[in-house]
Amino acid sequence: MFGNNHLPEVLHLRLGVNIDHVATLRNARGGARPDPVQAARAAIEAGADGITAHLREDRRHIRDEDIARLKAEIPKPLNLEMAATQEMLAIALKTRPHAACLVPERREERTTEGGLDAAAQYNTLEPVVSELKKAGVMVALFIAAEPAQITTAARMGAPAIEIHTGSWCEAVAAADQRRAAAEWQRIAEGARLARRLGLEVHAGHGLDYQTAEHIAKLPEIVELNIGHFLVGEAVFVGLAQSIRTMRAAMERGRGNAVS
Ligand code: PXP
Numbered sequence: 001m002f003g004n005n006h007l008p009e010v011l012h013l014r015l016g017v018n019i020d021h022v023a024t025l026r027n028a029r030g031g032a033r034p035d036p037v038q039a040a041r042a043a044i045e046a047g048a049d050g051i052t053a054h055l056r057e058d059r060r061h062i063r064d065e066d067i068a069r070l071k072a073e074i075p076k077p078l079n080l081e082m083a084a085t086q087e088m089l090a091i092a093l094k095t096r097p098h099a100a101c102l103v104p105e106r107r108e109e110r111t112t113e114g115g116l117d118a119a120a121q122y123n124t125l126e127p128v129v130s131e132l133k134k135a136g137v138m139v140a141l142f143i144a145a146e147p148a149q150i151t152t153a154a155r156m157g158a159p160a161i162e163i164h165t166g167s168w169c170e171a172v173a174a175a176d177q178r179r180a181a182a183e184w185q186r187i188a189e190g191a192r193l194a195r196r197l198g199l200e201v202h203a204g205h206g207l208d209y210q211t212a213e214h215i216a217k218l219p220e221i222v223e224l225n226i227g228h229f230l231v232g233e234a235v236f237v238g239l240a241q242s243i244r245t246m247r248a249a250m251e252r253g254r255g256n257a258v259s
Pocket of ligand 1: 054101142203204205225226228229
């Protein structure tokens with residue numbers, strides 16, 4: 001409209017707040033407090049675009065009733081992180097979250113970088129992706145930014161991937177610049193490849209204010225899922241403030257988008 005038609009479209013970057021570790025704190029003492037659903041509502045009021053929760057097979061933090069309450073009580077999309085098992089698929093089909101992110105829970109399901117080994121697990125993952133899609137759930141595969149994993153996700157018909165940012169965040173935190181640069185290049189190239197293949201691109205794991213601001217510069221990425229750091233910061237500044245500061249960091253990064 002203002003002669004900017006040649007510029008790539010930079011989409012809003014959504015923040016999914018993962019409230020698993022509010023449940024970790026609750027479970028440390030038993031009882032009902034702190035309530036992860038109350039945390040989810042507070043996160044939304046402070047600017048979260050959605051809530052992410054991982055119902056693990058061992059139920060170490062989030063429990064079945066938390067998922068049911070989140071779906072019933074929060075006014076924004078619920079993203080259910082889940083293993084690709086028949087038990088979790090049945091829960092997802094009953095709950096009908098807005099989105100589901102398939103994650104590895106067992107060592108043998110993982111690539112060396114920590115995400116799903118989509119190629120090796122194709123026959124297990126594909127039917128779960130297909131069932132969730134049929135139910136209208138937006139499915140993402142949590143994978144490393146490796147070309148083989150990304151092309152497999154596209155071939156499987158997954159509408160989205162979530163790039164595992166853990167190794168990059170670890171390298172940044174350790175001030176290992178050479179490794180951080182290599183991991184960053186892998187993420188940036190992976191995000192571009194995924195978009196070219198028509199996948200929606202999310203990212204998450206280990207992000208803090210600094211790494212979230214940096215990754216927000218990649219215009220291909222439309223959603224960040226962040227949990228542990230925000231809940232940890234909440235100890236010092238409160239959950240609402242940690243989320244507001246995170247949103248501001250993401251907006252700054254997005255304003256400096258690169259392509
Ligand atoms: N995305 C996925 C798929 C995850 O499994 C997790 C961890 O539960 C996160 C994002 C959030 O990671 P963190 O708690 O390190 O911010």
